[in-house]
Amino acid sequence: MSSETPPTDPGDVRAAQVTNARIEDEMEQSYIDYAMSVIAGRALPDVRDGLKPVHRRILYAMHEAGVTSGAAHRKSSSIVGETMGDYHPHGDSAIYDTLARMAQDFSMRYPLVDGQGNFGSVDGDPPAAMRYTEARMSPIAEELLADIERDTVDFESNYDDRLEEPAVLPAAFPNLLVNGSSGIAVGMSTNVPPHNLGEVIDATVELIENPGATVEDLMDHVKGPDFPTGANIVGRNAVHEAYKTGRGRIRVRAEFEVDEEEGRIVITELPFQQNKSRLVERIAEDVTDGTIEGIRDLRDESDRDGIRIVVDLTRDAVADVVKNQLLESHLERTFGVINLALVDGSPQVLDLKETLEHYVDHRREVVRRRSRHELTEREDRAHILEGRLKALENVDDVVETIQDSDDRSAARAALEHDYGFSEAQAEHIVRMQLGSLTSLETREIESEYAGVVDRIERLETILQDADELDAVIVDELESIKSAYDDERRTSFIEDTGTVTHEDLIPEAEYVVTMSEDDYIKRMPLETFRAQNRGGKGVIGADLKRGDRVSSVFVANSHDYLLVVTNHGQIYRLKTYEIPELSRTARGKSAVNLLDLDDGEEIEAVVNTADLDDDEFLTMVTRDGYIKRTSVEAFENIQSTGIRAIRLEDGDELVDVEVTDGTRHIVIGSRDGMAIRFDESDVRPMGRTARGVIGMDLEPGDAVAGVAAIDEDRHNWVLTVTENGYGKRSDLDEYRPQSRNGKGLVDIKTGSRNGSVVAIEAVTHGDHLVAMSGDGQIVRTRIEEISTVSRNTMGVIVMNLEPDDEVAAVDIVPESAYADDA
Structure with missing residues (x-):
């Protein structure tokens, strides 16, 4: 029997070296190792010198090679080769891209490389090949390396343990804030904006001399980012938030001038990191596809002296609208501040003081x-x-x-x-x-x-x-x-809010029509030129069979309107939200704009631009009731509307006027009666009140409308009948009475005139816009309508076709049509 130990099975040896591990644990650890390598070794700057490893290695390689600001320029390929061979083995293209960026005065607030040759442009043009360009350190870059030979920083072995490289540069100024930094790591990113050197140094000195200084104290020195391309920071709140928390969203707006006399907009500074060439292309594309209107020509006149993009406007363009369209899509960008940097090798988001x-x-x-x-x-x-x-x-x-x-x-x-x-x-x-x-x-x-x-x-x-x-x-x-301080390039402008859709709509007066079947549209007021009294007008709506016009009013495109219906509901609507269509168009269904019930029609429109908190909405119903309610009661209006008055069964709201407590109220009936009394005879009431009797109507009669007359503004009472007749009468013709009276005869009704459609307060220069049930519209100067006494027949205002009648009228003040007269 042999005493020798049997040989070990090689398979057993291999098995003894195997360690079982869960694959998810191994993947997790491997990913963490990779992530930390990217975070610390490539993507994030060090808070001390504000540099990533590649920037630091390029500068140190130039320093070691003697390519300083006082030396001759050296081929970029030589610098890239030495950096790659000695310190940064990650490929020449990555190193050259970094070198080129440090030489770009539109990328770096204070360039660290003095380049000679084509190092790219603000148009997005790439740098020339490294064999064609030359570089050396800029003077301010040498301040980052000053005293590096005097044991000021730690050194570590390079990638092959052949040489040593600095773990950080001495950095004689706060480069992280001065030149900023951007980078994407694993699961995090940094985006530090550049700042003015003098401001940052002043804040640093303040902190050294007063360690208890707050972020607010430091912001007395650091006003905000100072981008190399200038432009404007919109508002200061976002800047303060970024400095206090390390994160924020700063709106940066291009510098431009609107020259209305020449009909053009000239852009001279762009937001940081905006590609000029691509900007011009995108504006041209938007003009071509109709997204932006009012531009006839676009030229890039930029040269070595600076940026100059000229936007020529069409003759009828509204400069402010074109400007807002450009701001909404092209001339304003958001810079997302993420003040993330490595602190002792670990990424941290820092506020201004901590940095x-x-x-x-x-x-x-x-x-x-x-x-x-x-x-x-x-x-x-x-x-x-x-x-x-x-x-x-x-x-x-x-x-x-x-x-x-x-x-x-x-x-x-x-x-x-x-x-x-x-x-x-x-x-x-x-x-x-x-x-x-x-x-x-x-x-x-x-x-x-x-x-x-x-x-x-x-x-x-x-x-x-x-x-x-x-x-x-x-x-x-x-x-x-x-030695290096200069003036700020980026200015601050007041934050007036972001550009809204409303800013893109030209201000203009529009005629708005609505039919009984709830079709609504708007048309430019200048579409309907003023005619002499008695004209037929022009077609204002191509109604479907059986439909009739129910209301017409004039409003500015930017007006916020209170739309009052016959059911006593009030809705809020912007004029520009109403579809703009041609005269011959039918209109769009109002259900897309207002939540109207069956049989609910618009009876009056109130412009909120004319309202003050001490004013009232004075409403009258078909059965003669009148009510005053403070406008404050209508501040919060839901999309479903808000109740303005409580109506009795069968009654309807007919008309609404804005009053101030001192007006003369004239209520007109369909049978031609009118009553005048002081507004103060009607006490203010809540929204749900029914009101009090304003006019005691004869059986079968109904209220046609109400006029609120200011003796300092209005000269006459205008009455219009359904057969197209009307008249002006002096206010003195209507002697004051107490409310709840039957009133006096205002105009003779009957087969010739028909019933009264509307009663209005008018003055010199006003225009009457009348629309018939079949869609004809006529616009007439008030002075064309004769001034006569009460109890008269009046004169023809609108020449109607057989079986047609006046459906609605509105008064346009002189200020609304002065530009198109």
């Missing part, structure tokens, strides 16, 4: 290490000078001792033994030349020694006194500010 605090801490460490390094050098030098001075005091004996020695080693030993020199001092003395023993040389050594001793004392003070160390930092910051 500067980390920089100041870094700068203190740099100055402290630099001072220690210099102190050691100075102490070593002082030690040597002390030896030289001691040797000069005993020059004859020292020379004799050296002469009597067999060799240098013996001489050094003798000096150390006989005179107490240190090894370093003895070595230096042995190597001294005889020429240094002159009296002049002695005075120079004494002077140098005194200076070295003073400097040692100063360095010891800096290292022992924190205030002195901070004073050094402040002095150096102020020096950099004086």
Whole structure:
């Protein structure tokens, strides 16, 4: 039986080296490792110098190669090659793209590379190939590397352990805020805007001198981002939010001028990182497809002196509307601030104070290490000078001792033994030349020694006194500010809100019509030129068979309207929300705009632009009731409307006027009666009240409308009948009565005139817009209608076709049509 141990099965050996692991755990750990590599090694800047590894390595490679601001430019391919070969093995294209960006004055607020050649443009043109361009460090970039040889920062091995590279640069100014940074890591991103150097340094000095300064205190110095392309920041609230929380959304608007005399808009500055060429193309595309109207030509006249894009407007264009259209889609962008940076290797979102605090801490460490390094050098030098001075005091004996020695080693030993020199001092003395023993040389050594001793004392003070160390930092910051500071490029403008759809609608007067079948539309007022009295007018609506016009009114496109219906409901509507259609169009169904019930029709429209809180809506019903309600009761109107008056069965709301408590009220009936009384006779009531009797109607009669007359504004009472007749009468023709009376005869009705359709208060310059049930519209000057007494027949206002009748009227004040007259 053999005593030897049987050989081990190779399979068993392999099995012993296998560790079981859950695949989800392995994937999780591997992904975390990858994510942290991207976060720390590529995508995020260090809060101390504001640089990502690739930026830092390019600058350090240029520094080591001597490609400084005072040296000649060197081929970019050479710089890229040295950076890639020694420090950054990630491909030449990535390195060159970074190098090119650091040379672009439209990308960097203070470029770190001085480029020569084509390094790209604001039009999005790529840089020329690296073999054609040349570069060197810019002067301000050298401030980031100043004192790097003086043990100011830690160094680490490069990727192949052949060389060492700095883990961070000394950074004599807060580069993270000054030049900003952007990058996308795994699960996070950074987007720090650039700032004005002088403002950031002032804030840094403030924080050093007043550590208790708040973010608000620092914002007294840092007004906001300062983009290399200028433009305007809209409002300050978003900037303050970004500085306080590290996150925010800042609206940046192009700089432009609207020249109404020349009929053009000139754009001179663009938001940061906006592609100029693509902007011009997109505007042209929108003009071509009709998204933007009013532009006849678009030119890019930019040159080396700056951006200039000229937008020529059509003759009938409204400059403000075109401007707002451009703002909505092209001339305003949002810069999302994410102040994320690496703090001790970990990503953190920082507010303004925290960002500067980390920089100041870094700068203190740099100055402290630099001072220690210099102190050691100075102490070593002082030690040597002390030896030289001691040797000069005993020059004859020292020379004799050296002469009597067999060799240098013996001489050094003798000096150390006989005179107490240190090894370093003895070595230096042995190597001294005889020429240094002159009296002049002695005075120079004494002077140098005194200076070295003073400097040692100063360095010891800096290292022992924190205030002195901070004073050094402040002095150096102020020096950099004086050398590189410039004026802000980005301005602030007032935040008037974002461009809304309303801003894109030209202001104009429109005639709005509605039919009994709830078809509604608007048409430009100038479509209907004023005619002489008695004209037929022009077609205003092509109604379907059996449909009739129920109401017509005139409003500005930007007016907020209170739409009052015969059911006593009030709806709110913007004029521009009503479809704009041609005269011959039928209109669109009103159910898309208003939640109307069956049989509910618009009877009156009130323009909210004319309303004050101390005014009233004065309403009259078909059966003669009148009610006044404060306009404050109608501030919050839902899409389903709000009740304005409680109606009795069979009664309907007929008309509404805006009053102020001092008006004369004239109610007209369909049979031609009218009653006048003071508005104060009707006490104010709530929305759900029915009101009081305003006019005692004869059986079969009904209210046609109400006029609220201001004696300082209105001259006449206008009455229009369904057969197209009308008249003007002086207010004095209607003697005041108490409400609830039968009134006086206003106009004779009958087979010729027909019933009264409307009663209105009018003045000089007003126009009457009348629409027939079949869709004809006529616009007539008020002065065309004769002024006659009450109880008369009136004159023809609108010449109607057989079986047609006036359905609705509205009064247009002179101010509304002055531009198209």
